[in-house]
Amino acid sequence: MLSSESVFNSSIANKGFAILEATFKENGWHLIKNEPNWLSFSKLGDETSSFDIKILSDKIVVSVPMKNSCYQYVTSFKSYYEASEYIEQRLFDYIR
Numbered sequence: 001m002l003s004s005e006s007v008f009n010s011s012i013a014n015k016g017f018a019i020l021e022a023t024f025k026e027n028g029w030h031l032i033k034n035e036p037n038w039l040s041f042s043k044l045g046d047e048t049s050s051f052d053i054k055i056l057s058d059k060i061v062v063s064v065p066m067k068n069s070c071y072q073y074v075t076s077f078k079s080y081y082e083a084s085e086y087i088e089q090r091l092f093d094y095i096r
Helices: 004-009 016-024 081-094
Strands: 029-035 040-043 047-057 060-065 072-075
Touching: 016 029, 016 040, 016 047, 016 081, 029 047, 047 081, 060 081, 072 081
Parallel strands: none
Antiparallel strands: 029 040, 040 047, 047 060, 060 072
């Protein structure tokens, strides 16, 4: 489990997704875009599949890769918690 100290010492530009960053790192994914309003995670050797998070003024737009497809699924959320939970579940679905 990630400690609160690790969250604040994380290199991620948007601390609202620091725990999610740790989950990606544990599974071999890394940040390819690290801005306060736009994060993107990809796996080395598979740069065409990425998890994108764009934070807008009224919503959080999430784009996730679809397994065995060249397409992304896009949806939006009102809270960091909902977006994080969704992304984490889609990551586990994708890597299984």
